[in-house]
Amino acid sequence: MAGGGAVRNAGGMAEPELVDVVVVGLGVGGEEVAGRLAEAGLTVVGVERDLVGGECPYWGCIPSKMMIRAANALAEARRVDGLAGSAQVRADWAPVAKRIREEATDTWNDQAAVDRFTGKGGRFLRGSGRLDGPDRVRVGDQVFQARRGIVLGTGTRPSIPPIEGLAGTPYWTNHQAIEAAELPATLLIIGGGAIGLELAQVFARFGVGVTVLEASGRVLALEEPESSEVAAAALRADGVEIATEVRIERVGHDDGTFTVYAGDRSFSAEKLLVVTGRRAHLEELGLDTVGVDGTQRYLPVDDRMHVTEGIWAVGDVTGEGAFTHIAMYQASIVVADVLDHARRAAGGPDASGTASVVGGAMGASSAVGGSMGAAGPSGAAGTVPRADYRALPRVTFTDPEVGAVGLTERQARERGINVQVGFTELSSSTRGWIHKSEPGGFIKVIADADQGVLIGATSVGPAGGEVLSALVVAVHAAVPVSQLRHMIYAYPTFHRAIQSALNDLS
Numbered sequence: 110m111a112g113g114g115a116v117r118n119a120g121g122m123a124e125p126e127l128v129d130v131v132v133v134g135l136g137v138g139g140e141e142v143a144g145r146l147a148e149a150g151l152t153v154v155g156v157e158r159d160l161v162g163g164e165c166p167y168w169g170c171i172p173s174k175m176m177i178r179a180a181n182a183l184a185e186a187r188r189v190d191g192l193a194g195s196a197q198v199r200a201d202w203a204p205v206a207k208r209i210r211e212e213a214t215d216t217w218n219d220q221a222a223v224d225r226f227t228g229k230g231g232r233f234l235r236g237s238g239r240l241d242g243p244d245r246v247r248v249g250d251q252v253f254q255a256r257r258g259i260v261l262g263t264g265t266r267p268s269i270p271p272i273e274g275l276a277g278t279p280y281w282t283n284h285q286a287i288e289a290a291e292l293p294a295t296l297l298i299i300g301g302g303a304i305g306l307e308l309a310q311v312f313a314r315f316g317v318g319v320t321v322l323e324a325s326g327r328v329l330a331l332e333e334p335e336s337s338e339v340a341a342a343a344l345r346a347d348g349v350e351i352a353t354e355v356r357i358e359r360v361g362h363d364d365g366t367f368t369v370y371a372g373d374r375s376f377s378a379e380k381l382l383v384v385t386g387r388r389a390h391l392e393e394l395g396l397d398t399v400g401v402d403g404t405q406r407y408l409p410v411d412d413r414m415h416v417t418e419g420i421w422a423v424g425d426v427t428g429e430g431a432f433t434h435i436a437m438y439q440a441s442i443v444v445a446d447v448l449d450h451a452r453r454a455a456g457g458p459d460a461s462g463t464a465s466v467v468g469g470a471m472g473a474s475s476a477v478g479g480s481m482g483a484a485g486p487s488g489a490a491g492t493v494p495r496a497d498y499r500a501l502p503r504v505t506f507t508d509p510e511v512g513a514v515g516l517t518e519r520q521a522r523e524r525g526i527n528v529q530v531g532f533t534e535l536s537s538s539t540r541g542w543i544h545k546s547e548p549g550g551f552i553k554v555i556a557d558a559d560q561g562v563l564i565g566a567t568s569v570g571p572a573g574g575e576v577l578s579a580l581v582v583a584v585h586a587a588v589p590v591s592q593l594r595h596m597i598y599a600y601p602t603f604h605r606a607i608q609s610a611l612n613d614l615s
């Protein structure tokens with residue numbers, strides 16, 4: 110599994126080992142890039158200090174959505190009363206914790222993921238990587254010289270606010286919340302963003318007394334205000350207490366109880382979960398050795414994920430949106446671009462099909478060319494796609510789900526766009542009325558009136574994230590609003606409400 114001992118020169122310094130590519134951080138983005146480049150025939154060293162796969166499979170998307178699936182089953186069973194008879198529901202966390210341990214995380218063991226990578230021809234190294242000058246990565250006392258490129262996919266870690274008293278307490282981050290084998294009786298959550306709301310609803314549905322403390326004026330503050338209202342109402346209906354505009358001054362932990370002090374208010378619970386955003390740690394990456402500012406919040410990249418000559422970045426570390434689908438989207442671009450650079454360096458045709466220098470060393474590993482067919486999220490084989498985040502979708506998996514794409518109304522107005530807004534309550538659609546779920550949902554569409562296309566949309570409802578797909582296509586492909594209005598929408602679906610929202614545009 111390890112990468113072998115360091116070669117030393119006469120002065121005792123580690124001699125760099127020549128490889129094609131080094132990928133530092135094998136989270137969602139890095140694992141995808143490293144695996145595909147290895148499959149393409151490059152010599153790839155993948156460096157991961159924790160678990161291969163990163164946050165998403167072990168402490169993020171997958172286990173949290175398993176929790177949500179279970180919590181939603183409870184909620185649905187509780188809806189039987191008054192709709193289809195009566196049901197008695199007894200919540201039990203044990204099968205959820207077991208499923209997360211056994212099916213999702215293999216008890217937080219990444220051997221299967223390591224084997225997957227090495228099975229593709231990659232070489233795995235457990236450790237922390239940092240840049241050591243142009244083309245070089247140091248891992249402990251091993252140094253690699255990467256002749257085709259270095260890819261940084263080092264992600265983020267929780268950003269913990271500097272609240273007095275907090276650091277010395279056994280507070281939870283998403284790691285402990287996901288790993289919980291048993292639930293506390295009461296839980297305080299600092300942060301009413303995506304993680305805070307998803308987990309608050311899960312735990313409340315399993316009988317935990319949950320209080321969410323949010324600094325800004327509303328939960329899900331980056332989304333439409335209507336989304337915040339529906340999400341807050343849904344959580345309150347599940348028994349969650351939500352306090353907004355909370356200025357936390359101090360945290361105490363005595364006799365197994367946390368107390369959070371905020372002005373003249375205080376909140377107490379058995380456990381405290383801190384989910385106040387996430388932060389990249391560029392200071393650890395040796396960026397100064399390649400002339401890049403390591404004090405920035407995120408690592409700026411161009412539309413092909415270049416950081417600087419020979420260095421690419423992928424995923425959360427780029428600050429383009431902390432979502433697995435962004436990491437995967439960017440990974441495809443990085444793979445295509447690294448292979449294109451490698452091919453051109455070897456004298457093959459570049460991505461435009463134009464032959465550059467003839468000859469070169471890459472001929473022997475020409476599996477490289479073979480993988481280009483699967484190169485990109487857009488465009489034909491042989492083209493390196495460019496990143497375009499106009500139609501960035503996101504879904505917060507509360508019940509109802511909050512799905513959104515592109516710009517919110519406020520963002521669109523701040524950009525000086527000639528904005529039109531259309532809105533419809535889901536309960537006014539046939540399917541919403543039949544479904545009879547409180548607190549309902551809505552569709553909101555944002556159009557650029559001058560261009561006649563949608564530039565943003567929100568879909569909140571029982572299947573809000575799925576209904577979103579039609580709106581993502583509309584924004585991504587800039588489908589004229591006139592055409593969207595005259596499509597046929599199946600009756601009686603939730604997505605049929607899109608037509609009503611479009612007809613409301615003004």
Ligand SMILES: Cc1cc2nc3c(=O)[nH]c(=O)nc-3n(C[C@H](O)[C@H](O)[C@H](O)COP(=O)(O)OP(=O)(O)OC[C@H]3O[C@@H](n4cnc5c(N)ncnc54)[C@H](O)[C@@H]3O)c2cc1C
Nearest residue numbers: 134136137138158163164169170238264424425431432433
């Ligand atoms: C609770 C939760 C729920 C989420 N739910 C969703 C969801 O439903 N949908 C969605 O799209 N996204 C979701 N996300 C976000 C998603 O998990 C991230 O966007 C995704 O994991 C980003 O992948 P990444 O590869 O950029 O980084 P990460 O997954 O953070 O992986 C980075 C890896 O790099 C390693 N590393 C860091 N520095 C070094 C170094 N110097 N040397 C070696 N290794 C290093 C780390 O150990 C880590 O394994 C969720 C996140 C959380 C926390």
Ligand SMILES: NC(=O)c1ccc[n+]([C@@H]2O[C@H](COP(=O)([O-])OP(=O)(O)OC[C@H]3O[C@@H](n4cnc5c(N)ncnc54)[C@H](O)[C@@H]3O)[C@@H](O)[C@H]2O)c1
Nearest residue numbers: 270300301302303304305323324384385386431504505506
């Ligand atoms: N379904 C999904 O796709 C999903 C789910 C979970 C997480 N994620 C990703 O993970 C990222 C991180 O999630 P997150 O919920 O930690 O961050 P977030 O940025 O979504 O929310 C953090 C919240 O904490 C609040 N906050 C910050 N400091 C505070 C303080 N001192 N006191 C009280 N409140 C404070 C902020 O105002 C904000 O509302 C998200 O941005 C998202 O991209 C995605």
